[in-house]
Amino acid sequence: EPEVTQTPSHQVTQMGQEVILRCVPISNHLYFYWYRQILGQKVEFLVSFYNNEISEKSEIFDDQFSVERPDGSNFTLKIRSTKLEDSAMYFCASSDISGTGGLGGANVLTFGAGSRLTVL
């Protein structure tokens, strides 16, 4: 079964350092997403990406964050200068054409296993 793969599984970094989290979405998917989950809290939307540009972003996704699809297969999340509060599990997700997939009609997002970021 196709899956979304994420690397690294765990990264520890010092506050102020740049971090790049990598994702390989499912190959025929067109929409890409990053979500994050602070320990013990709900999963939060960060950004969606389609046709090589950001289509929507949340208030969390400020100027310190950026996304890129550098080579047609990888989808990266960069945090320019990490803060303590950036410590979280970051999930990449992908989906096919919006509006299809789920049997009830919802588009199904397939999530990766996540990258745990620890900022010290």
Added chain:
Amino acid sequence: GESVGLHLPTLSVQEGDNSIINCAYSNSASDYFIWYKQESGKGPQFIIDIRSNMDKRQGQRVTVLLNKTVKHLSLQIAATQPGDSAVYFCAENILTGGGNKLTFGTGTQLKVEL
């Protein structure tokens, strides 16, 4: 070490019993509602979805009920098995021009006792 902030509602059921997990949502404009299952150390996994103009959908061993009057969603799992132990999240799905934006609920920890 001790987990900080991990105060999820917990539902404990005996193996073989039925489980009902509830969720309140906030956005009347949501197009779909989805249940995700998250096992320890893994990402959320799609279980079942329901369109906003429906009130019930059934899948394999799972049923989702939607009550738009009180903005309430529930997931029923029949004959709960040990493999069902996980955190269950409801999510509201709003279709946008750029894909799907999911707003997740806080989650419920389901523990299946043998």
